[in-house]
Amino acid sequence: MGALRETLDLERLDDLLFRSGSAATRNTRVFGGEVAAQALMAAGRTVPGDRHVHSLHAYFLRPGDPGSPIVYQVDPIRDGGSFTTRRTVAVQHGKPIFHLSASFHRPEEGYSHQPPKTERPEPEDLLPGEEVIAAADPATREWFDRVHGDSPLEIRFAEELPRFAALRGESAPPIQRFWFRTHETLPEDDPLLHACAVAYASDLLLLCSSVAPHARTLDGGDFQFASLDHTLWLHGVPRADDWIFYDQEGMWAGGARALCRGSLSDRSHRLIGSVVQEGLIRPVG
Template sequence: MNEPLTTEPPTPLDELLGLLDLERIEEDIFRGTTSQPVLVPRVFGGQVAAQALVAAGRTVPADRHAHSLHSYFLRPGDPAVPIVYTVDRIRDGYSFTTRRVVAVQHGQPIFHLSASFQTHEEGLEHQEPMPSAPDPLTLPTAAEMLPHYARHLGGQDVVERILEARGAVDLRYAEEPTFARVGEPREPKSQVWFRTNGKLADDPLLHICLATYVSDMTLLDSVLLAHGRGGWAIGDVVGASLDHAMWFHRPFRADEWLLYDQESPTSQGGRGLARGRIFTADGRLAVSVIQEGLIRVPRGR
């Protein structure tokens, strides 16, 4: 009897790419059958946004690329059951295509996304300069940094869960993260460098979807910095993404270093607003992001 062929186990990036490879169950209906590991008992918002954009993009001609998305998180997602994505073909114009996507679980919408796609055009061009930031290769990886904060985070098991949840992405903090100096308000600005832990195919939609996935990881941290709060992992705030908007300005690769420059102009009414800019390593402004999140302080904290 022949010995079975051995195969390498899938990497975290392989698993994430599998997560984004939605099953088409009807012409404009798709299904995501698994969910990434998370620290809280709900589906990670970046996953839902990225999957919804995949669903929209699969109904759009290949020569049109996503230039913006606007979305609302309506209900917490259940990581134990599939998510069904229904695409509504709102408009197919001469140079623009618009799609609306509704994500459904347990018969109820949990997420709503509108995305616009455009054929390439030449036009006027300018951008803000890239802010200064340390070289990403001089910064510690998450696996090198997080164990030093195990006590702050509540133990090594929490560190391991964070590393598992972010295993597909090499994300490096330019400065100390929120949970490093709890109780010490700081300027509401933060920077991280990120890239996928492995090479990606050349499909532009894939790179945009991976950036969408990562964009929800750290954006609200800038809100917490203003108040000296450590974040969701240590439980001194309770929060969730409410809405999320992105504009894709210039081509980029998510498997090459990207600088995510983030800040918070305001928080009030149990909500915090954060905005971010994603730059390529050579200084091109690739993406703009704005998000509002629910941020509540538990009683006694």
């Protein structure tokens, strides 16, 4: 079980230069959401505290090495009257592995609307993700432990994962829905930390939804997969240590790529974030 605040506690080397510790993971590459969250944290620590992140746009360039620190170089693109823009490049072994542009906005009043409420189970009515996976096959248990065993997030699945249908040789709709929250309580007066936690979670399992109609799993050995680019819009200040519902959909696939989207809402059905990601799903063999 990872500690999110420790993961996001970057060492400040200079005004615009930060460094992470080594990633605590059993994977051979750093989880993309971790790099995104750290890059956003680096950017946010150069921004006035009265401005909150409202969007990030990122490209995954190279896999991150979990055994080495990552250096984050922040470029102060613009400080305007209402908006502040930052660019962060993550560098490891002398090469850029990740590029992020983020925008921060001073809170303002304005018109407001959002999509209607959707039906969903409450998190208290669902089993912890670990209990659901414990009843699965050994390969799924190993997969979940590898991708989630060190995660700082608690997960509860709203319905059967498409992965289970694929292991039965069945296709499924490209939809995944689950609740998440951080294991640890986060300070209420640190909106940047909560935003970075949501950025971390926004990459979780999203690309898996894209292969459900094809009765495949990404770790089945017949796919080369990776996140290519990732966008997150935050529609307000989230609380990542309270339950957030993540509704994911694999919208399109073709040309060895897939486009996925997701919506993030809190317990009151308030839409707090929107996600779009394109990923590589290249059949091999």
